[in-house]
Amino acid sequence: MLRYLARRLLLTIPVLLGVATLVFALIHLVPGDPAQSMLGDTASPADVQRLRENLGLNDPLLVQYGKFMSGIARGDLGTSFRYGTPVTQEIRSRLLRTLQLAVAAMAVAILFAIPLGIIAAVYRGTAIDHSAMTLALAGISMPNFWLGPLLAILFAVILGWLPVAGTGSPLHLVLPAATLGAALSAILARMTRASLLEELRELYVLSARARGVSRVRAVLRHAFRNSLIPIVTIIGLQFGAVLTGTIITETIFAWPGVGRLLIQAINFRDYPLVQGCILFISFTYVMVNLLTDLTYGWLDPRIRFE
Amino acid sequence: MIRAGTFIVVLTIAAALAGPMLSPYDPSAQELARRLEPPSFQHPFGLDELGRDILARILSGARISLLVGLAVVGVSSLTGMALGSIAGYFGGKLDDVISRVTDVLMAFPGILLAIALVAVLGPSLTNVVLALSVIGWVGYARLVRGQALRAREFEFVQAARALGAGSSRIVLRHVLPTALPSVVVQATLGMAGAIIAEASLSFLGLGVQPPTPSWGTMLDAGRSHLFDAPHLTIFPGLAIALLVLGFNFLGDGLRDRVDPKLVK
Numbered sequence: 001m002l003r004y005l006a007r008r009l010l011l012t013i014p015v016l017l018g019v020a021t022l023v024f025a026l027i028h029l030v031p032g033d034p035a036q037s038m039l040g041d042t043a044s045p046a047d048v049q050r051l052r053e054n055l056g057l058n059d060p061l062l063v064q065y066g067k068f069m070s071g072i073a074r075g076d077l078g079t080s081f082r083y084g085t086p087v088t089q090e091i092r093s094r095l096l097r098t099l100q101l102a103v104a105a106m107a108v109a110i111l112f113a114i115p116l117g118i119i120a121a122v123y124r125g126t127a128i129d130h131s132a133m134t135l136a137l138a139g140i141s142m143p144n145f146w147l148g149p150l151l152a153i154l155f156a157v158i159l160g161w162l163p164v165a166g167t168g169s170p171l172h173l174v175l176p177a178a179t180l181g182a183a184l185s186a187i188l189a190r191m192t193r194a195s196l197l198e199e200l201r202e203l204y205v206l207s208a209r210a211r212g213v214s215r216v217r218a219v220l221r222h223a224f225r226n227s228l229i230p231i232v233t234i235i236g237l238q239f240g241a242v243l244t245g246t247i248i249t250e251t252i253f254a255w256p257g258v259g260r261l262l263i264q265a266i267n268f269r270d271y272p273l274v275q276g277c278i279l280f281i282s283f284t285y286v287m288v289n290l291l292t293d294l295t296y297g298w299l300d301p302r303i304r305f306e
Numbered sequence: 307m308i309r310a311g312t313f314i315v316v317l318t319i320a321a322a323l324a325g326p327m328l329s330p331y332d333p334s335a336q337e338l339a340r341r342l343e344p345p346s347f348q349h350p351f352g353l354d355e356l357g358r359d360i361l362a363r364i365l366s367g368a369r370i371s372l373l374v375g376l377a378v379v380g381v382s383s384l385t386g387m388a389l390g391s392i393a394g395y396f397g398g399k400l401d402d403v404i405s406r407v408t409d410v411l412m413a414f415p416g417i418l419l420a421i422a423l424v425a426v427l428g429p430s431l432t433n434v435v436l437a438l439s440v441i442g443w444v445g446y447a448r449l450v451r452g453q454a455l456r457a458r459e460f461e462f463v464q465a466a467r468a469l470g471a472g473s474s475r476i477v478l479r480h481v482l483p484t485a486l487p488s489v490v491v492q493a494t495l496g497m498a499g500a501i502i503a504e505a506s507l508s509f510l511g512l513g514v515q516p517p518t519p520s521w522g523t524m525l526d527a528g529r530s531h532l533f534d535a536p537h538l539t540i541f542p543g544l545a546i547a548l549l550v551l552g553f554n555f556l557g558d559g560l561r562d563r564v565d566p567k568l569v570k
Contacts, residue, residue: 002508014406014409015409015410017349018406018407018409018410018413019410019413022414022419023422026422026423026425026426027426029423029426029427029428030427031427031428074458093426101360107509137551137554137558138547138551139390140546140554141498141547141550141551141554142543142547142550143502143505143506143543143546143547145505145506145509145522145525145526145543146539146542146543146544146546146547147524148354148538149525149528149529149532149539149543150539150543152532153532153536153539153540156532157532157533157536164532183383201355201356240415241415243415244415244416244418246420247417247418248506248509248510251510251531262421263510266421266425266510266512267511274422274425274426278418278421278422281415281418282413282414282415283417285413285414285418287415289413
């Protein structure tokens with residue numbers, strides 16, 4: 001396991017370096033002068049020059065790259081142009097909100113999808129199965145920037161049960177979590193069904209039934225337990241997708257997390273903050289994927305010896 | 307599934323092409339005095355915040371969505387097939403470089419890179435297509451590389467090589483055709499992904515810019531009127547969900563046909 005861990009960690013380093021290099025390149029893709037773009041057309045040449053100096057844009061490209069990389073290593077992602085504070089501080093102050101939303105969305109998805117997937121697998125080929133899988137496909141097809149407002153119209157505007165947007169109480173989390181969790185639950189339900197179907201064909205399930213084990217027990221205690229590995233993997237891999245999904249969900253529901261911070265930073269052309277948010281989200285994504293791989297390797301020894 | 311998907315997709319294409327016949331209104335014509343008017347016989351989907359006919363704008367937006375989908379899938383699949391077949395067939399250093407680039411791009415959350423690229427390049431339809439293609443080709447390259455790795459060991463490929471066929475001929479005539487069915491499935495599902503991604507970017511204000519009608523920008527405008535005019539949100543979203551569902555149905559059905567193991 002230690003060798004596997006070391007190999008996976010080593011493989012992650014070039015990926016992280018590649019991601020950081022891509023993020024570094026972003027500011028240099030800005031058409032024209034990034035400093036001029038941030039300050040607007042009415043800015044004086046002196047102000048533009050000062051900002052170029054602050055952003056280090058006057059240094060040779062390699063020096064800028066070196067400073068950027070060493071900054072990341074020290075946890076320094078620069079200073080926000082809009083707030084005048086360190087980028088890491090802005091991200092840190094919103095991190096908990098994003099985590100709250102992502103975890104709540106995962107919980108909603110798991111609670112809804114796993115029973116749906118199990119029912120679809122058990123009643124395979126019947127109307128129940130078709131309805132469950134059509135519902136799942138509809139969930140994947142329904143963009144969260146539509147589902148969110150629809151849920152808001154129903155539960156906040158028509159029924160008045162939940163607040164439309166913002167924070168303040170646990171109720172504020174319900175609509176954003178349901179919106180963000182819907183697509184994941186659709187994927188998870190399909191995965192649960194497929195994985196459970198594989199297991200239900202196995203001889204040990206038949207032999208359990210032949211020994212007189214009830215159908216429910218054979219499905220839940222025998223087949224479902226063994227079908228969990230791919231399901232756990234998908235949950236882990238989808239956590240990254242949920243993290244990026246927070247960008248839109250936080251914008252819809254004015255949820256003060258890192259995703260909304262990114263969109264606000266883009267609107268204000270606060271490039272250091274844009275770079276910081278993108279770097280943070282993508283690093284987290286890579287690390288979550290790494291953790292999922294390690295968990296997978298731990299659960300299934302065949303992976304470690306491949 | 308294929309039939310349902312084909313029906314939805316063909317219906318949307320027909321509606322997009324026959325737009326002016328289905329709704330006589332100009333999608334940009336404003337009638338401020340009647341803004342936010344709910345659906346009526348005259349305007350089946352109602353009027354938006356500037357008094358424009360929502361049905362006319364949805365039909366016009368369908369053209370944008372389909373155009374973006376086709377452009378992204380076209381550019382991504384051609385680039386991915388070219389790089390994937392080179393990496394898989396020739397192997398060696400070229401394969402190493404292409405595989406490392408795909409590793410990094412796959413490690414990057416797709417929509418985040420698209421947001422980042424459009425954020426720095428500026429919001430426009432061309433930049434949306436560019437950004438989505440930059441992330442889109444990777445999936446095709448991975449798929450075709452895997453197929454090319456297998457195909458180069460096939461006897462008919464070795465026979466072609468023994469008969470003196472050049473590498474480009476072998477790749478184009480023998481290797482790529484083995485990957486085509488899977489590429490078609492991926493492209494169909496890719497259309498759904500590209501349509502959602504374009505609408506997401508436009509919703510965030512990073513895609514198609516007003517007054518050009520786009521389903522994403524229409525949904526964004528509807529956000530301010532959830533209480534007084536929910537029809538601004540309901541109809542454009544329904545159009546996106548239906549078209550994406552159509553492509554997903556079609557892609558899933560085609561995948562089952564291409565890989566019979568899945569329907570066993």
